[in-house]
Amino acid sequence: xxxxxxxxxxxxxxxxxxxxxxxxxxxxxxxxxxxxxxxxxxxxxxxxxxxxxxxxxxxxxxxxxxxxxxxxxxxxxxxxxxxxxxxxxxxxxxxxxxxxxxxxxxxxxxxxxxxxxxxxxxxxxxxxxxxxxxxxxxxxxxxxxxxxxxxxxxxxxxxxxxxxxxxxxxxxxxxxxxxxxxxxxxxxxxxxxxxxxxxxxxxxxxxxxxxxxxxxxxxxxxxxxxxxxxxxxxxxxxxxxxxxxxxxxxxxxxxxxxxxxxxxxxxxxxxxxxxxxxxxxxxxxxxxxxxxxxxxxxxxxxxxxxxxxxxxxxxxxxxxxxxxxxxxxx
Numbered sequence: 001x002x003x004x005x006x007x008x009x010x011x012x013x014x015x016x017x018x019x020x021x022x023x024x025x026x027x028x029x030x031x032x033x034x035x036x037x038x039x040x041x042x043x044x045x046x047x048x049x050x051x052x053x054x055x056x057x058x059x060x061x062x063x064x065x066x067x068x069x070x071x072x073x074x075x076x077x078x079x080x081x082x083x084x085x086x087x088x089x090x091x092x093x094x095x096x097x098x099x100x101x102x103x104x105x106x107x108x109x110x111x112x113x114x115x116x117x118x119x120x121x122x123x124x125x126x127x128x129x130x131x132x133x134x135x136x137x138x139x140x141x142x143x144x145x146x147x148x149x150x151x152x153x154x155x156x157x158x159x160x161x162x163x164x165x166x167x168x169x170x171x172x173x174x175x176x177x178x179x180x181x182x183x184x185x186x187x188x189x190x191x192x193x194x195x196x197x198x199x200x201x202x203x204x205x206x207x208x209x210x211x212x213x214x215x216x217x218x219x220x221x222x223x224x225x226x227x228x229x230x231x232x233x234x235x236x237x238x239x240x241x242x243x244x245x246x247x248x249x250x251x252x253x254x255x256x257x258x259x260x261x262x263x264x265x266x267x268x269x270x271x272x273x274x275x276x277x278x279x280x281x282x283x284x285x286x287x288x289x290x291x292x293x294x295x296x297x298x299x300x301x302x303x304x305x306x307x308x309x310x311x312x313x314x315x316x317x318x319x320x321x322x323x324x325x326x327x328x329x330x
Contacts, residue, residue: 001039001072001182007061008092013053015077015113015171022175026191030183038183044068046092054080065099071108073178074100078114078168087118097123109181111163111174121145129159134166152260172197217258227270232292237263272308279317286313
């Protein structure tokens with residue numbers, strides 16, 4: 001099986017060389033003694049010539065699109081840009097979009113890392129599919145590819161052999177995902193253990209600043225204020241709509257357009273952000289947090305918190321404290 005790592009001018013060099021190193025190390029670890037290695041790894045560009053990454057480093061490439069043949073999986077890196085810069089539109093990018101579309105039609109798994117997900121959009125591979133990208137590029141992704149079902153804050157999503165992930169270093173999760181798909185769960189675990197990869201947390205929401213989604217949307221800003229001010233008072237979609245002076249139907253439509261959430265999901269997410277901060281800054285018990293967040297019982301609170309963070313409240317508190325200690329020791 002052939003795994004290709006795409007390279008193009010302006011890409012993140014770590015998103016090209018990192019997967020090559022990780023997949024090569026994993027290949028050697030999971031191959032059985034005396035057996036052929038399960039896959040090969042190659043870097044590929046439009047014409048097979050070296051590329052210049054976003055920092056100006058020149059990287060050699062193994063093959064051109066015409067030389068690489070049929071692939072089992074392709075990893076698409078993110079690209080280097082300042083916040084707000086648009087996706088680069090060049091002939092090489094157009095050729096890359098056509099190539100990955102063709103490879104997908106032949107059965108390849110196509111993986112997009114960070115804003116490299118936009119290249120999958122250029123190829124038309126996000127249309128009608130659930131996908132994600134780095135949280136601060138979510139709105140741009142939705143606006144540029146309105147037919148994509150973009151999920152805000154998700155860590156990794158696969159839909160129809162299209163795999164998308166958020167974060168410049170999400171190539172780590174994508175590499176493990178490809179190994180899992182091609183070689184099985186045991187092989188992926190072996191690779192993760194050998195490369196000492198920490199796959200927790202499983203969502204971007206634990207890194208997003210509180211109120212980020214609402215910052216540029218007055219409707220969301222007011223809705224978030226209402227949810228936060230409700231405190232321990234139970235809050236339904238009907239109550240939220242009434243407080244906003246809107247119908248439930250209008251509330252549902254506007255939340256879906258602005259954040260991709262249902263009213264219940266929106267309420268749960270805002271409460272999660274609030275309790276996340278309290279877990280980091282106070283010594284309140286989980287039971288106290290559940291009550292002050294408006295949940296009818298502690299079990300519901302724990303379930304909702306795990307859905308947004310990928311961790312239990314207690315595990316999140318320990319993880320957050322460990323990060324604080326690590327940061328303060330630098």
